[in-house]
Amino acid sequence: AQSVTQLGSHVSVSEGALVLLRCNYSSSVPPYLFWYVQYPNQGLQLLLKYTSAATLVKGINGFEAEFKKSETSFHLTKPSAHMSDAAEYFCAVREAGGGADGLTFGKGTHLIIQP
Amino acid sequence: DTAVSQTPKYLVTQMGNDKSIKCEQNLGHDTMYWYKQDSKKFLKIMFSYNNKELIINETVPNRFSPKSPDKAHLNLHINSLELGDSAVYFCASSPLGQSNSPLHFGNGTRLTVT
Numbered sequence: 001a002q003s004v005t006q007l008g009s010h011v012s013v014s015e016g017a018l019v020l021l022r023c024n025y026s027s028s029v030p031p032y033l034f035w036y037v038q039y040p041n042q043g044l045q046l047l048l049k050y051t052s053a054a055t056l057v058k059g060i061n062g063f064e065a066e067f068k069k070s071e072t073s074f075h076l077t078k079p080s081a082h083m084s085d086a087a088e089y090f091c092a093v094r095e096a097g098g099g100a101d102g103l104t105f106g107k108g109t110h111l112i113i114q115p
Numbered sequence: 116d117t118a119v120s121q122t123p124k125y126l127v128t129q130m131g132n133d134k135s136i137k138c139e140q141n142l143g144h145d146t147m148y149w150y151k152q153d154s155k156k157f158l159k160i161m162f163s164y165n166n167k168e169l170i171i172n173e174t175v176p177n178r179f180s181p182k183s184p185d186k187a188h189l190n191l192h193i194n195s196l197e198l199g200d201s202a203v204y205f206c207a208s209s210p211l212g213q214s215n216s217p218l219h220f221g222n223g224t225r226l227t228v229t
Contacts (some may be wrong), residue, residue, distance in 0.1 A: 036220075043205060102148045102218060105159075
């Protein structure tokens with residue numbers, strides 16, 4: 001069975017500082033990994049995805065993530081935080097060949113940007 | 116233009132009532148899902164459905180039932196609503212058999228049971 005662990009339910013950074021949101025996964029087969037962002041009272045928007053083509057994945061809004069198989073990690077980073085980045089971030093996993101079983105989400109990390 | 120749309124956006128109702136949430140996608144996807152997001156923002160899959168199979172999360176009460184009139188629609192019916200059903204419900208879709216494809220989500224329906 002697949003699972004995702006996001007370390008830190010809340011992360012606070014200053015505007016302009018590095019953003020690092022942690023995600024570790026567990027999967028019995030090669031996984032596909034995703035990061036989604038949820039702004040207040042909105043749906044989930046895809047930030048980026050790892051599908052085995054490249055270990056460093058670039059997404060929207062200046063975010064990127066690196067897949068590290070040895071560490072079973074897929075941490076999300078952004079070099080310089082902006083106030084508009086304040087939101088809830090979800091890491092999700094889907095197993096290759098998983099059919100119609102959807103995504104398994106982590107519990108989310110609330111990103112707070114300090115002015 | 117909206118890829119996955121849900122109605123209503125807000126739903127306030129009393130305990131014991133029966134309600135439905137509608138979902139439509141115009142992406143041509145074969146698989147649709149319902150997720151529940153609780154007050155702590157945790158997202159949990161309730162159902163996934165394509166034209167061949169319905170996969171039900173075993174923790175979902177049988178008061179919840181998905182209905183799919185066609186490939187582009189997956190509605191959620193809830194009978195005998197309870198206080199604990201209050202949550203945000205998200206519909207999503209993805210292509211069938213493409214595990215490397217992300218899910219596309221609607222904007223959610225906030226259900227409040229009083």
